[in-house]
Amino acid sequence: MTDQDLEMIAARAAEAAPLWAAVPPRRRAHALVAAADALLAAESELVATAEEETGLSDARLSGELKRTAVQLKLFAEVVVDGSYLDVRIDDADPNFVLGVRPDVRRYRVPVGPVLNFAASNFPFAFSVAGGDTAAALAAGCPVIVKAHSGHPRLSLMTADVVSRALESAGAPRGTLQVISGQQAGVDMLKDPRIKAGSFTGSIRIGRMLADIAAARPTPIPFYGELGSVNPVFVTPAALEENAEGILDGFVSSVAGSAGQLCTKPGFLFAPAGASFAEGIATRAERVPEHRLLNPGITSGYQSRRDAVLNTPGVTVLAEGSLRVDGEGQGWATPTIVSVPVEVLKEQRDALLDESFGPLSIIVEYDDPAKLASIADELFEGNLTGTVHAARGENSAAIRALVAWLTHSTGRVLFGGWPTGVAVTPAMQHGGPWPSTTNDSSTSVGTAAIARFTRPVAFQNAPGELLPEPLRDDNPWSVPQHRTPAGESQSWGSLE
């Protein structure tokens, strides 16, 4: 893209910003629903292109497209509901404990144009019309998506479908636009018209972009989702209760989408002495070869897999395969190894990194009481952490582990597997560094809308100059949290 292209795109986003922000909630919601319906209407074409460009399966891609459409519709509900505006109204209070209190009313406004860097591994759900785009559009922000090079045609098709639908439903021109090329992404991130950035991808690139965002003459918030190894901890009692179910679930979770998921369990802690070898091997062998997303991911996976397989002390349970064609494109089956926890500690440099592909490491531990401190010694922040305990198991060891997980991840699971992130109001997808650049928010679920808004207060404003959500007649019927006069007299009495 030329500098002129980028200039035109940034200018259009900036022009669209006040117009899109001013579209009333019901109309904005209808535009999101129209975009969702347009995606579903174009399903066959979009999924076929996605399949070709990414090697992901038809079933997976159809499901992902549906999820992406549902996500837009869910955000339409959020827009109409209006809770996200966090409306607070302080009534004027002549008897306020610190002197006369003015009438103060606060809500959240859209930040302005957002730049969203798409991921390779979810060509719908974390790409042009994915979660961050839906959240930003819902907030009232125009979006520029830096398309991922792994699915360039799909990106343009999706942008075309969605932007047409939005504009037909009354959104201004420039509400959703796409750019491509790494340099274009970096240049756009530096543009003063961009007010927030979001990203899903590697630690290396995410860190580089976060640093650029922070170093701008006017710094902006940057929400990057980077790397995560999502440890799973299985207690002896859980294994006794349900070894077959755990093995089934583990291998499925590692193998699904060829392990190219940010929540893939990279480490499973199991009691030493459990005989997994056969159960793992049998299950892994049943998994058919799956294409990796692109040559870049193939070569990254190849290095990680070689490093793991060549580490002294590693026992191979399922060697799996990685076949690479003349153009560098890979096909893989699951590779699953085991190591004693002491080896993992000694070989942490070789073993602890995320393997983006169908590889996982079973870590054999001796003492469940030490799991929390072992985890603390080994891991930084993660998106998720999972405990498999027996029914009713509630030991000090489990409690210590849950405390560590609460401190070190964004989502703590009990049973089940971290892959497959529900799109709901309570979901949290984001954890301490390096799983994200900023763990104050989420990239999945409705709470994500907060990323793209900022608060503004109005003091003693006449009714006719107040924004709709702050008016006493509340024309949008949004939740208003009101603090009546007189309350301050009792503060501190804690009645």
Next chain:
Amino acid sequence: MTDQDLEMIAARAAEAAPLWAAVPPRRRAHALVAAADALLAAESELVATAEEETGLSDARLSGELKRTAVQLKLFAEVVVDGSYLDVRIDDADPNFVLGVRPDVRRYRVPVGPVLNFAASNFPFAFSVAGGDTAAALAAGCPVIVKAHSGHPRLSLMTADVVSRALESAGAPRGTLQVISGQQAGVDMLKDPRIKAGSFTGSIRIGRMLADIAAARPTPIPFYGELGSVNPVFVTPAALEENAEGILDGFVSSVAGSAGQLCTKPGFLFAPAGASFAEGIATRAERVPEHRLLNPGITSGYQSRRDAVLNTPGVTVLAEGSLRVDGEGQGWATPTIVSVPVEVLKEQRDALLDESFGPLSIIVEYDDPAKLASIADELFEGNLTGTVHAARGENSAAIRALVAWLTHSTGRVLFGGWPTGVAVTPAMQHGGPWPSTTNDSSTSVGTAAIARFTRPVAFQNAPGELLPEPLRDDNPWSVPQHRTPAGESQSWGSLE
């Protein structure tokens, strides 16, 4: 402070973190109230020391101490109320539109130890026991305050009073600690045990610290409040309606605390041709000399004042005075000048910076319809912006100005003056860069608690392992936002 001192302080804060986070809300609230009461009990000693170290008046300091105590009590209410936990519960939903939905429960947990850089100009309210400290303690985070060199004895006294009160009320050792020295602050900001930073001060220092926080191996959020010139816009009709009241309020707001307030109105836009000269001069002359906080602020104010007075095209309405003693300590009376808007545009490099002291610039404009575009051309982000309009005035020009203010500030005032920030649930103190490093939150008012929390979700957790706020029996009686099963079927229908 030695490296060993800093190491011990960081270690204590890290040890205190899980303990303070685990203190149940009512006990945490009681500890905050105890701290507030202890401050009030020590008033005479604290205020006398503050007066000596800062030169601020007894009345101002007593009021500020009361405000600081009330702020702690208000946060005690916030802790008990529990809305800030943002509890969201998704009921498990077998009929969820994207397949079986798990039980997901999300709330906000404390981030861990917070480093708070105190300001010079509010030795109580933005210092050791000030707003950021209160918000972080309320959130359940231990706080290390980097004391301001402008009131070192007061800082230690305050820390002593407050930490004793907290610990007597059951807070762990290390819940509130103080460090001093610039290098100590920088070193502590780099310590991996520190999980968030806050700051109130200059653009230069705030930017430096924000850059350090962003460049850490593990970046952390940094909430800096930097510079703001708080423009005020007076319409011709407002002036006609209430010229005397506006002049009174303006001079008081500029002169209060010798203009050393982050919300001091630095520019007042008034219709050209209004004859202010006499009204301003008379009022300014009545203001007694006031000490500036310290020699550093004196020399900064001296340069700004000289630059403004020596700029061609500036008319002096009240020259005021700045007397500097042999030790560099200054005493000042208000300096108020006027310039035509065209001169301000031409001389922006000399005139547009914040003058931290009792100086303000009246800007004469010709056409009210152009105010919004003039403001947009001149100003970056500000903490506040104020409109003085006549009763019922609701022109396109006013609306454009309000739109610009909403976009460019954190608080829009109608009538009144931006100094004197109410401590309330709806207050917003924080606006676009450079008024803050991060305009997603506030440093005054109860919403500030969000700075020091991050979300965590629990998926399919057994009741006995859920944190109290997420349990069905809700032992802390916090607001729980529940999403029942079945709702997803209607998403997008926007009924």
